[in-house]
Amino acid sequence: MAFGWLPGAVGDIAHGAATTILLIAVTTLAGTLLSILGAAGRRNGPALLRRAIGWYVEVMRNTPFLVQLFFIFFGLPSLGIRLDPILAAMLAMTLNMAAYTIEIVGAGLDAVPRGQTEAALALGLRPRQVFIKIVLPQALKIIYPALTSQIVIMMLESAVVSQIAVRELTYEADMLQARTFRSFETYFVVTLVYLLMSMALRRLLVAGGRRALGAGVS
């Protein structure tokens, strides 16, 4: 074990970690938004849309993320859609995460008592206002812990996007170990960085959730 290379590598590791954080930040926002739309569409949309969302969820949940990533990055150009590696990674991560969070958000929507909707409608709110102002905030509060876990899982899975040459943390580790010939030590250090990042992300999400959604969020 030798760590003499470490001081010179801090910059690269930090740069990689920043890209990983960027990826997960974009995915969290886009994925949550998409899953709210998806869950709402699955409940209130036309029959065809409901079935399409149902199949989308099944296909994404029953195939590996790595294959989805390759399909998007290598496969879509043959349809004329060519994406930057980082855009392809963001798209793949968002689509993958949404498949899981559509179910989570949906469970939250189902858990809000019907009386809430009825009361809001009786007060004269329009259906869209009822959804955005009454049902959704309560649903998000219920499912927040599950959503948090899913975001952390997605951050850990983002290591895979190094395979399409997105310069995130794992990619930087691959480059470093090729340069230092200290493969084990390099991956050991980077694994620790991931561990710290996942613990910090979980804390941040819990604290952020408390502020945004009020007390009682764990």
Added chain:
Amino acid sequence: MIEFTLWDIVRNLLLAARWTVLLSLAAFVGGALVGIAVLFFRISENKWSRRIASGYIALFQGTPLLMQLFLMFFGLPMLGLRIEPWTAAVLGLTFFASAYLAEIWRSGVDALPLGQWDAGASLGLHYLQELRLIILPQAFAITRAPTVGFLVQLIKSTALTSIIGFEELVRTSNAINNATFEPFKVYGLVALIFFVLCFPLTQYARRLEKQAAGH
């Protein structure tokens, strides 16, 4: 360039899928065995045993599987063991699975009423007998749905072993893609094969979940 018919591609992918299935099974069996050991520590009376087991689980659940595989692949040779992708893949996925399975089963043990332990003790059973005859069978029974759900996750996770050079479905598909330049078709077929493997298990897990909720 070699000409590949659709059947050539499908046949090669199916042959490679055997390794995906075999690896999934090996990792599941290995993960279950190690997982039971971790579970013993996790529910032990000794505070330090519990802490060590919690740390073990947190470590595997808080780091990317890809990193765990790299550490296996590059770490074991440092201990003087000659290692091939297959060994690194099986060991890496085994430890990964053990952490998740131990945590799933622990939730089953926690869900049992404490009276089950007392009843076992009052029948004169010692600790291991209580576990083997009373606690674990019930804990396994009530956690069947998440266990099957994790098996699906494990099957999908085998895709990552392609990166450390194990010749399973994804690695073979990369090679075929490099020869045919038909990524849409090749990765679409790979996704289809994974779907055929995983979807029945997902449905089974869902049925188990409904049964459990119905009680």
